[in-house]
Amino acid sequence: xxxxxxxxxxxxxxxFKDLAIxxxxxxxxxxxxxxxxxxxxNQSVRNLLLTILGERPFQPNIxxxxxxxxxxxxxxxxxxxxxxxxSDCLGRLEPRIxxxxxxxxxxxxxxxxxxxxxxxxxxxxxxxxxxxxxxKT
Amino acid sequence: xxxxxxxxxxxxxxxIKESIKSYLRTxxxxxxxxxxxxxxxxxIDTLAYNTYYxxxxxxxxLNEAFLESATVRDNVVRIAKQLNxxxxxxxxxxxxxxxxxxxxxxxxxxxxPEFCTLSAGDVFVARNFNDTYTFCVTRDLQTTVDxxxxxxxxxxxxxxxxNLLTFNYTVDYTKRQDYIxxxxxxxxxLVYVDISPNAQSQEIDTYNLAANVTALNSTSRVYYLxxxxxxxxxxxxxxxxxxxxLIDGEFIRLSYVxxxxxxxxxxxxxxxxxxxxxxxxxxxxxxxxAVVTREPASDGEARESALSIKFxxxxxxxxxxxxxxxxxxxxxxxxIYPQAASVTAYGGEKLTPPIYGKVxxxxxxxxxxxxxxxTKAKIKNDLKxxxxxxxxxxxIDPTTYYIIPKSYVYYDxxxxxxxxxxxxxxxxxxxxxxxxNGQNNRFGGRVDTSKYNSMLDxxxxxxxxxxxxxxxxxxxxxxxxxxxFTQCLDFGNPLYNPSNYSGSPxxxxxxxxxxxxxxxxxxxxxxxxxxxxxxxxxxxxxxCNPSFSVVKSGTFYATGFxxxxxxxxxxxxxxxSTAPVVSSQSIANENxxxxxxxxxxxxxxxxLLVTKRDEVEVVLNNAVGSVDYEKGQVCxxxxxxxxxxDDTERLPMQxxxxxxxxxxxxGVDPTLFDVSVFPIDWKTNDISIPNFDPNxxxxxxxxxxxxxxxxxxxxxxxxxxxxxxxF
Numbered sequence: 128x129x130x131x132x133x134x135x136x137x138x139x140x141x142x143f144k145d146l147a148i149x150x151x152x153x154x155x156x157x158x159x160x161x162x163x164x165x166x167x168x169n170q171s172v173r174n175l176l177l178t179i180l181g182e183r184p185f186q187p188n189i190x191x192x193x194x195x196x197x198x199x200x201x202x203x204x205x206x207x208x209x210x211x212x213x214s215d216c217l218g219r220l221e222p223r224i225x226x227x228x229x230x231x232x233x234x235x236x237x238x239x240x241x242x243x244x245x246x247x248x249x250x251x252x253x254x255x256x257x258x259x260x261x262x263k264t
Numbered sequence: 265x266x267x268x269x270x271x272x273x274x275x276x277x278x279x280i281k282e283s284i285k286s287y288l289r290t291x292x293x294x295x296x297x298x299x300x301x302x303x304x305x306x307x308i309d310t311l312a313y314n315t316y317y318x319x320x321x322x323x324x325x326l327n328e329a330f331l332e333s334a335t336v337r338d339n340v341v342r343i344a345k346q347l348n349x350x351x352x353x354x355x356x357x358x359x360x361x362x363x364x365x366x367x368x369x370x371x372x373x374x375x376x377p378e379f380c381t382l383s384a385g386d387v388f389v390a391r392n393f394n395d396t397y398t399f400c401v402t403r404d405l406q407t408t409v410d411x412x413x414x415x416x417x418x419x420x421x422x423x424x425x426x427n428l429l430t431f432n433y434t435v436d437y438t439k440r441q442d443y444i445x446x447x448x449x450x451x452x453x454l455v456y457v458d459i460s461p462n463a464q465s466q467e468i469d470t471y472n473l474a475a476n477v478t479a480l481n482s483t484s485r486v487y488y489l490x491x492x493x494x495x496x497x498x499x500x501x502x503x504x505x506x507x508x509x510l511i512d513g514e515f516i517r518l519s520y521v522x523x524x525x526x527x528x529x530x531x532x533x534x535x536x537x538x539x540x541x542x543x544x545x546x547x548x549x550x551x552x553x554a555v556v557t558r559e560p561a562s563d564g565e566a567r568e569s570a571l572s573i574k575f576x577x578x579x580x581x582x583x584x585x586x587x588x589x590x591x592x593x594x595x596x597x598x599x600i601y602p603q604a605a606s607v608t609a610y611g612g613e614k615l616t617p618p619i620y621g622k623v624x625x626x627x628x629x630x631x632x633x634x635x636x637x638x639t640k641a642k643i644k645n646d647l648k649x650x651x652x653x654x655x656x657x658x659x660i661d662p663t664t665y666y667i668i669p670k671s672y673v674y675y676d677x678x679x680x681x682x683x684x685x686x687x688x689x690x691x692x693x694x695x696x697x698x699x700x701n702g703q704n705n706r707f708g709g710r711v712d713t714s715k716y717n718s719m720l721d722x723x724x725x726x727x728x729x730x731x732x733x734x735x736x737x738x739x740x741x742x743x744x745x746x747x748x749f750t751q752c753l754d755f756g757n758p759l760y761n762p763s764n765y766s767g768s769p770x771x772x773x774x775x776x777x778x779x780x781x782x783x784x785x786x787x788x789x790x791x792x793x794x795x796x797x798x799x800x801x802x803x804x805x806x807x808c809n810p811s812f813s814v815v816k817s818g819t820f821y822a823t824g825f826x827x828x829x830x831x832x833x834x835x836x837x838x839x840x841s842t843a844p845v846v847s848s849q850s851i852a853n854e855n856x857x858x859x860x861x862x863x864x865x866x867x868x869x870x871x872l873l874v875t876k877r878d879e880v881e882v883v884l885n886n887a888v889g890s891v892d893y894e895k896g897q898v899c900x901x902x903x904x905x906x907x908x909x910d911d912t913e914r915l916p917m918q919x920x921x922x923x924x925x926x927x928x929x930x931g932v933d934p935t936l937f938d939v940s941v942f943p944i945d946w947k948t949n950d951i952s953i954p955n956f957d958p959n960x961x962x963x964x965x966x967x968x969x970x971x972x973x974x975x976x977x978x979x980x981x982x983x984x985x986x987x988x989x990x991f
Binding site for chain 2: 142143144145146147148161162167170171172174175178183184185186189220221222223
């Protein structure tokens, strides 16, 4: 049971449905894998944060500076810059959510940082929390 | 029917992307394509990007396939190649110098060497406002040494800006060979192709650029030139039908000049850096070499731009190397007879009366005045393969209009440090340049006073304006000394008709007179007063006699017009009269010295033969020809010329054309002659000079006592300016 319910899937235009970025096929239908609703938003958030500015053809403003910031000397200012960048990026490019909190945990020994992102889906009074790792690769 | 993306050939990425999204909106599989973070948006971007580049590539490839839309130079050149058009290469500036060499005595100590040789290669450096540039000679030059002084003079030496380079190829049948000149800034006019049977052989054949395949055979030593990739030129040799085919193992030696082109224009003061050796193979010391610049570097040009190729290639193709229009004839004749200084062609239908089926080509050679009949026949023969069947080319000598401008130039003396004479010399230098420009079709078929004046006005900032009177001169040249002749000169422009300016007599009938000549036209002298001529037709206007002439000849000696005859004329008929005609036949052989005479018109269409005795004009014959003022035709004769001051069988005739412009008829080559410039400082002498004032013949005495209204008797035979240029 999901933490919230979207409107009926019958009203397709009100739900969200996206391709699974893994491009794995659905074992039962042998078709494209699909993600829906909050998982689609979650995937979109990750996509945006991991896209470098200028990576998308002819659209230099899509993406974030997060990957670049990972390689800055690590200090509280860098951590703060990453937080700000995440909020800004999602504020600009993901109208479906409102970011409420970004927490960063430094795992420098493993060359990674852990991001805990808390956001609210617009129009739904439910807060989602997503945790993912950013690695210097 | 399901919608499909419709903008797949668009050249705008976002249009394509929107088109794909519009399609997805009609489907219900996915919905997130509107959000930029979605995987669908990423996939759509990839598809749109791919589609965009495919469309762009298709568009670009097709654009580049047509001359009109191609933008990449290499592609433009390739398409032009199909039209047999070779783009013009960069052109090296050329200069002309004289080199004077003082040789040392030969080893025997008594004689000087026989000759000196200037080796091909880089021989000079010279500067202009940009930089210092190297200049080269393209072939070895040899000159003889003066046996008494030991001085050898190389004159003229044409030097080209750039470096003389060589590159060799050996013909190899086992490979597919491209003979490419491996540098981009090559002046193709300075490419020399020498071919020998092998690298060691001294036997050298020089190959020339093939301009036209019609005259080639299997042994013609020619090469073709075409531009290939990256601004390099490729040499193509004959295939054994159109030009000799190269044989395996033959050695090709290319010499060529790489140049900076137009940026080196204006270099002068050449410093010698080459090698001159005498016939004893001793190098001449630099101290013994003196260089004089005859002409500074000029004529350098950039290579032809892609835009220019696009414009010219189809037009060049249109002529197809055939003589159809007049300019085709001019172009082809200047190619088959490079010694022509100027060529003018015109169809016979332009003549009066028209002569159909003939094209007249007037050629002025670079040396001498006229072509001989053999050369004319050869040019006609050479021209035949190009001409349209049934059109007969006729090679003629050009008629020359010697245009004699007399200019009064106003300047502000407070605005310049130059004296009037210095200013005049600056103006004359400009006029000289104006005259040199465009030997072919000079002045564009018209000589306009306003254009000429504007050229004068631009000679110096202090010049505020100018007034110019132009007269036209031609030589009478179809006579032999002592033989009676008649020759008509066509000046092609209407002349001032002096009768129109003669006005009415103030006194009218009843004015006192001594001869008929004192009375106005239409009246005669009866009992000491002018009366209406009862024999004249009705409606006589009672006009005064014209008071100026518009046709004047140079001085000459007319057979039969002797000192005695003049004396007799003066005794009998009085002076300054156009009435009497005395025949020399009636005079006994006493003083048969011929008097210097001139021809002028009487303003009524007749030519008078006049001389001067005690500063008074004496008319010797009042019917030595006629003038048609409307048509500008002057017919002299019958008269026999006994001699001219310079002993040439030419007599200058000068006329005053009506209006401010001179039309140049077909086949006529105009040139400025004997230009006179009279500067007037209007700050100190504010006088106005009208273009033409029929009522004032006192003249404006600014260095020229005869003024602007009337024309002078020409003093010298008209001669075409000698081209002293090295080029």
